[in-house]
Amino acid sequence: MSGEPTAAPQAGAPRLSIADFATMAITFFSLAVTLQVVLIDIGTPPLRAFIASSVIFSATSQFAYLAVREAGGGEWAAIIAGTIVATRFGILAVSLIPRLPAGGFRRVLAAVNAFDPNVAIAVQQATPEHVEREFWRTTGGMMIGWFPGVAVGTFLGDVLGDTSRLGLDALFPAALLAIIGNLLRTRDGRTAGMAGGLACLVLLPIVPAGLPIILSLSGVAVAVALSTEQVGGRTS
Secondary structure, X not given: OOOOOOOOOOOOOOOOOHHHHHHHHHHHHHHHHHHHXXXXXXXXXXXXXXXXXXXXXXXXXXXXXXXXXXXXXXXXXXXXXXXXXXXXXXXXHHHHXXXXXXXXXXHHHHHHOOOHHHHHHHXXXXXXXXXXXXXXXXXXXXXXXXHHHHHHHHHHHOOOOOHHHHOHHHHHHHHHHHHHOOHHHOHHHHHXXXXXXXXXXXXXXXXXXXXXXXXXXXXXXXXXXXXXXXXXXXXX
């Protein structure tokens, strides 16, 4: 029988084991429950919270939304913050799509579900078939945890009451620090973090609540400008 042999997975490429799959599901279940409880605690109607989390399916975007609301920011400021955080999913989709097997519908479906964990694992595979398989396996673990967690959190949100009694108010700064932790180990990441933090501190007393968090993104521009200047200096 003629034809080229099927390529094996790239050596050392991460693949989701059963334990990894279970851990992924438990993690997303816990995130979803906590987010729903806090959303309802700040006054979001349960049905609205349930629909929003089911459609958005992004813990980090909702963390950004809640961080602004918890700081006293308005609804639109919180939505803008969540949207800015979500823009990275477009970049992740662009990096994923060329690695998938041909087919418009399957690529669009994957792009809509492109998030940090599934793309990170998928793009390290050797062939389009392995990329697609590991992408959907990881996505499955995320979804199996997320959607039941949304349902459970919506139910618990009506009965738990004040979430600060349970320490859930500390979740957002802790989670956001965990998300950016690896970036802060890099020079550019530290520059962006310090510049953004300084901008936020300066703006806190003079602009409406919520806006300092959004405008702290100027730290990224500072880091990019300094990095570009350093590269230009080395090449000149």
